[in-house]
Amino acid sequence: MKKTFVLVVLFILPLVAYLFFASGVNNFGKLPILTEGVLDIPQNTDEVTFEDKITILGFLGNNVELKKGNAFNLNQKIYKPFYEFNDFQMVMLMPIGTEDKIEELKLELGNLADIKxxxxxxxxxxEIRxxxxxxxxxxxxxxxxGTHYVFIIDKKKNLRGRTDDEEEATKYGFKATSVAELxxxxxxxxxxxxxxxxxALKKNNADRTN
Structure with a gap:
């Protein structure tokens, strides 16, 4: 009896837990759309766009030093775990005139991760406004x-967030000064x-093969 109990604890319960959480992701894992049709980035030399990208959007403002800590928090807690996904990007809309300050910031960020x-x-x-x-x-x-908040924009240029946040009810953005929130x-x-x-990609691929 003891051996059976031990086997159940070691093997069966983890399997049940995995199936439960996997089912939860499949059935309920959708982030609400809060705003449709966010204005795309104005034309620029780097041709950065929200289209077909999962974007973390931020506004550091003219005082880059004041928001530098936000960039480091985002780099460690959000960027590094996800930057290797081909369709993921971190976009900061900056006022013209902050180029030199951003070059310094990029050098510092580059010491901690691949900032591609x-x-x-x-x-x-x-345009920023x-x-x-x-x-x-x-x-x-x-x-x-600038703002301490950053936003999740999906591939169709929609703002994603939470409609049932325990603190804010509707949560449009995430405060980059708070490591706990990130x-x-x-x-x-x-x-x-x-x-x-x-x-969605797996489903499309499966449909094509049927």
């Missing part, structure tokens, strides 16, 4: 055109949206 999917796009103040306003959130940019909420939500697209 960090994209810094330099556009006018008006236009993209931010198209998110249609309950948040705002500060006087330096760890406990944002990382999970990025996993969900990546899993959503992987499952």
């Amino acid at each position: 999917n960090w994209k810094f796009v330099f556009i006018t103040n008006e 236009a993209v931010f306003n198209s998110l249609k959130t309950n948040l705002s940019l500060d006087e330096n055109l 760890n406990n909420k944002m990382e999970d939500d990025v996993k969900i949206i990546l899993a959503e697209y992987r499952l």
Whole structure:
């Protein structure tokens, strides 16, 4: 009897738990759409776009030093676990004139990870405001055109977030100053949206072979 109990604990329970969580991802793993049709990035020399990309969108503003800690938190907690996915990118919309400050930041980030999917796009103040306003959130940019919040944009240029957050009800963005929020909420939500697209791709491939 004892041997049977031990076998159940060691082998059967982990299998049941795996099936339960796998089922949960398949059936419930979709991140709500909060805003459809976010304005795409204005044309720029690097041809960065939200189209067909899973994007973490941020606004560091004119005072890069003030938001540098946000970039490091995002780099460690969100970028590094996911940057090897081909359709994942981290996009920071920057005011024209911050190029030198960003070059310094890129050097520092590059010491910690391969920054190939960090994209810094330099556009006018008006263009920054236009993209931010198209998110249609309950948040705002500060006087330096920056915010501590970052946003998840899907491949169809929709803002994704939470409609049942225990603290904010509707959660449009994630505070990059909070390592706990990045760890406990944002990382999970990025996993969900990546899993959503992987499952959709598998389904499309299966349909083609039938």
